[in-house]
Amino acid sequence: MLLMLxxxxxxxLSPGFREDDALELQILGTDTRVPDVDLxxxxxxxxxxxxxxxxxxxxxxxxxxxLQVLLFTPEFLDIxxxxxxxxxxxxxxxxxxxxxLSLVNLYIGMARHLGLDVRxxxxxxxxxxxxxxxxxxxxxxxxxxxxxGPSNQYIVxxxxxxxxxxxxxxxxxxxxxxxxxxxxxxxxxxxxxxxQEALELFRVALALDDALAMAWNxxxxxxxxxxxxxxxxxxxLKASLLDRSNASAVxxxxxxxxxxxxxAKSQRYRRAVQSYNNRNPYYHYMLGNLAYEEKNFDAxxxxxxxxxxxxxxxxxxYLALGMTFRELGDTKAYDDLSMMSLAIxxxxxxxxxxxxxxxxxxxxRSILRSTSAGLTIQVVD
Numbered sequence: 001m002l003l004m005l006x007x008x009x010x011x012x013l014s015p016g017f018r019e020d021d022a023l024e025l026q027i028l029g030t031d032t033r034v035p036d037v038d039l040x041x042x043x044x045x046x047x048x049x050x051x052x053x054x055x056x057x058x059x060x061x062x063x064x065x066x067l068q069v070l071l072f073t074p075e076f077l078d079i080x081x082x083x084x085x086x087x088x089x090x091x092x093x094x095x096x097x098x099x100x101l102s103l104v105n106l107y108i109g110m111a112r113h114l115g116l117d118v119r120x121x122x123x124x125x126x127x128x129x130x131x132x133x134x135x136x137x138x139x140x141x142x143x144x145x146x147x148x149g150p151s152n153q154y155i156v157x158x159x160x161x162x163x164x165x166x167x168x169x170x171x172x173x174x175x176x177x178x179x180x181x182x183x184x185x186x187x188x189x190x191x192x193x194x195x196q197e198a199l200e201l202f203r204v205a206l207a208l209d210d211a212l213a214m215a216w217n218x219x220x221x222x223x224x225x226x227x228x229x230x231x232x233x234x235x236x237l238k239a240s241l242l243d244r245s246n247a248s249a250v251x252x253x254x255x256x257x258x259x260x261x262x263x264a265k266s267q268r269y270r271r272a273v274q275s276y277n278n279r280n281p282y283y284h285y286m287l288g289n290l291a292y293e294e295k296n297f298d299a300x301x302x303x304x305x306x307x308x309x310x311x312x313x314x315x316x317x318y319l320a321l322g323m324t325f326r327e328l329g330d331t332k333a334y335d336d337l338s339m340m341s342l343a344i345x346x347x348x349x350x351x352x353x354x355x356x357x358x359x360x361x362x363x364x365r366s367i368l369r370s371t372s373a374g375l376t377i378q379v380v381d
Contacts, residue, residue: 040109101159121145179209213243281310315345
């Protein structure tokens, strides 16, 4: 499993684990060089564009709003979302497309050039799984947190529509964001089968941020492919130590122990993952979607009903269940559940519609609080 993010507690599963400098030296190498990549650097074409389209003297909220217009409206840059576009600020400007991290690079680079106070911010998202070949990719989200004046803050978010975990956010440094960038590049290499190249880039990510749990988990996946089982196990355990909520690393350990014949230990880890999954409504929602795609509508119905039982305020669950009932011939249930989905979506605040309003002001009292099935890898988007 390749990582972006997960959310559960697995403390105590590996009480005997101790950090080992010698093993870490083998994993991280001795000659890792961090490429000279400045995510926020703007070349002259970007600076010229800003000079031509930003009125002199524009400041405060007017400048914030003008920058959003430049980035997202058709008559200007009209940046398009592309989850595979891992770019620096200047590259995103030239390509006119980007994933979330790339768009945040471009926004922060422009905003800081114009004198705005903006930082990277990671935000937990409702779990979303995406199978790519034999790998299962789990995603973490990133946006930009800006400040105007001593107490006014705003968030700029770029995804077409993303469901954010409520009250979870953490400001990170530019160096940590750079580590996420190299982690993402490494994941793309790993997915495409370029394992040695992926390993080198995971090493770069960890050279930039040696506490990045997702990179430890991911480098374990690469080492496993390179027939380095001891180093892979250590990497997964290190990821679990750094992030006690890292379900992906625990899943990978369960898989690893099964492959080397340690059945009892594998089952212990699998029980921990399954216990978490069974409590997670979005896991049941994922299973329902898989069953729906396979036209197993009875199973899909059961999974969507279980998702609703565990979270009855998620509108997508009701819509998915309604569509399943429609396939089973019950159009009245479809109509009723579609109406329920719409009502919850309109009345609730669980969904932040970034595509409709990429700029959101925050009152100072409502600032988000900081919180801490195959191989799973993690990426940031």
